[in-house]
Amino acid sequence: MKKFKPQPGFAVLAHKLALDPNATAERRLYSHAGGARAAYNWAVAYVTAVWWQRKAEQSYGIPEEELTAWRSWSLPSLRKAFNEDKRTSPRFAGWWEGNSKEAYNTGLANASAAFDNYAKSKSGRRKGRTMGVPRFKSKRKARLACRFTTGTICIEPDGHHVTLPRIGRVRLHEHRADLRALADAGNMRILSATVRLDRGRWCVSLQVEEKHELVKVARPDAAVGIDLGVKTLAVYADSDGALGDEPNPRHLDRAQRQLRRASRIVSRRQGPDRCTGQRPSRRWEKANQSRNKVHHRVANLREDTLHKLTTRLASEYGTIVVEDLNVAGMGRNRRLSRRIADAAFGEIRRQLTYKTRRHGTRLVVADRWFPSSKTCSRCGVVKAKLPLSTRVFECDTCGLVLDRDANAGHNLVALAARTTGSGVAGDLDNAPVAESKPRGADRKTRTTRPRRKAQAGRAGGTIHSPRAGKETGDRQQATRTQLALW
Template identity: 70%
Template sequence: MKKFHPQPGFVVQAYRFALDPNASQEAALRSHCGAARAAYNWAVGWVTASWWQRKAEESYGVPQDALTQWRPWSLPSLRKAFNAAKHTDPRFAAWWEENSKEAYSTGLANAAAAFDNYARSKNGKRRGKRMGAPRFKSKRKARLACRFTTGTIRVDTDGRHVTLPRLGTLRTHEPTGKLLARVQAGTARILSATVRHERGRWFVAFQAEVKQDIRRVARPGVAVGIDLGIKALAVLADSTGEIRTVDNPRHYERARKQLRRASRVVSRRRGPDRRTGQKPSRRWEKANAQRNKVHHRVANLREDALHKLTTAVAAEYGTIVVEDLNVAGMLRNRRLARRIADAGFGEIRRRLAYKAQRNATRLVAADRWFPSSKTCSGCGVVKAKLPLHVRTYACDACHLVIDRDDNAALNLAALAAAAVPGTGVAADQDAAPAVSKPRGADRKTRTTRPRRKAEAGRAGGATLPHQRQTETRDRPQAEPLTLWR
């Protein structure tokens, strides 16, 4: 599918609304999403059939020139082959006319993207974890989704309905005034719409080209360092020396008792069994829906809290410094995995990235190996080791005693002035990675001496107010930041 490039001064933004479809509309939605899955499976089978055929011919000693030709997986090729096969293929001939052509285009586009990612990953041109060949999507596990790019796609003028191809007019659970006002004013143009079933509800997301309005932050000259944690979700320390703490709401921990009770009820009902073909009872379905309701509420509360936190931070500070955490590696710790997943460290950085761009805020990502917790925020001494259970940082050089998380946040805030793209010390979100480490180097933290005043000024810019004190004292702190009430 051709990638869309917005006009200068415009950005592509999504507007998502919950739907309230009736019984017939929900059946049509499920039919379209099922058609997308069927088209995806057909494309995967059609392309990989030539792979297996060539492999079989090679085992029989067929020459290389006489082998079956590779089948292309580009979207135009898949569309042409599917349009020729849908009239005679028994899997589609009887019902393909019931759905919009966009449903089948969705599945074919997803298959083309999956094969492209697989090829680029195999050739070493794709970053991240290696991807395997595309596989068939299960009817039981596949996520229900369908995208519309052509036809009648609009937000109705009453502000409570949307119109989609073949599906007609659907009522929304919430008003669509935000997008409708922009469309009527001529500052937004709808490009596509995607319907998706998540957490027991149907949603529609409109992709729109919107005129970008730069929002001026409250304190453009202030930098803030954000240290994420479990006990406190985030500790915010700005360049003026002010420290604020965002308490961790622990939504999943609070709902565990309710979830245990709901799961116990589900386990006592007659559930489905794929081995014997047993279907679930009505009581099991009702109990399972009640348990899913608790899960959905926890997910919604977490999403709401993270949105409020990231929006408040991006709207206040001119520079934001975050850590480059290895969240996937942290989740391997069986003692902390549940609490780390409940906090949503990865989501905080992802949302700060696009919200900072919207507010013209500078986002700096500290190097993953930067010792923010082991470095003294007063004199710059770096400790070789600081176990996780030690929650108070005590400097042996300047005798500063400070909370571990507050110390890390202050070091991150001071790092904003020394951020140079590509140095490996601190870099912008889209900066080039640092050069590889020299031979014999490692990532161990070693003890360093206190830095002089001149060195501190060169390394971190202006000296922060908290860096002038060299002894333990009670520093006034702001009230804990609460953003989800």
């Protein structure tokens, strides 16, 4: 999908609003979300049917030029084929006219993006984890969502309702007359709306083009360093030397008793079995919904806590320094994985990123191997080892005794004075030279093998770059991309 470019002075933002639909509106929402899922499954079957057909023909010895032609998965091609098939297919006969065309376009667009991701991942042109072949979406497990880009999308003058195409007026859970006032003043224009069943409640996300106005922070010249942890969610020290902390509420730990009881009830019901095709009983579905409500409440409490913390910090300080934590690697610790996931370190950084941009302030991300906890905040000496069980930092040189997290906060806020440029990871001045810097105290051991390259150079051989070999393979495979995808 083509990215929208806002006008000068405007920015593309999103407003997520909770809905309170009546029975009629809720039935239409389910119908549109189901139509999007049905269109997605149709596109997956439409494209992969040719893959299986070509594979069967190849087993019969049919030559390449006589095989069934490939089917394109581009959005215009899928939309054209779907419009021709929906009028004659018994799968859509009798009910496809009751939904907006945007419902089916949502499913087709998602299928086209899924096949693009698979093709790029197969050829090595996509970063991240390997993407598999798109699969069908289950009626019971699929996430219900539908996106509207055309039609009447507006907030009613009373501020209590939103109008969506073919769905009509839907009541909002909260009064949002402020958004209506922005639209009336010409400072906001709605681009699209996405309805989604999220945590048991229907929500609508409005993508808008809104006039960008910087909100001045309380202390624009002050900086703060934030050290995240499990015992204490955040310990922050500002440039004036003041310390503060945010206790970790541990919402998931507090709900463990309810979750265990709800899980026991679910386990005693007749649940689904994929091997035998057994369907869950009504009592199992009811018990599963009760368990999901506990998870939803924990997620809502966590989201509220993180938003309050990040909003308070972003609206007060002109510079915020955080660490580049390897949250995925930390989550592999079987003893701390649940508490690390409950703390949501990655979500804190994500919220600080866009909230500092909204206020026009600076966010500095320290290097992942910056020794914030091992460095003395008074004299700068770096310890060789500091186990996680040691909660108090004791400097052997100057005799400083300070809490481990508070010491890390002071080091992070001192890093803001030595930062240049945009403040991203690695965009730092030269680090201060410590008096006694142990080996490997601030940098991970290299994983490359320069010894092998040196031997190849002495032998007079050519050192082939893996990247160059990969690019050559991609060029050779570009002529048979479709065949290599299956």
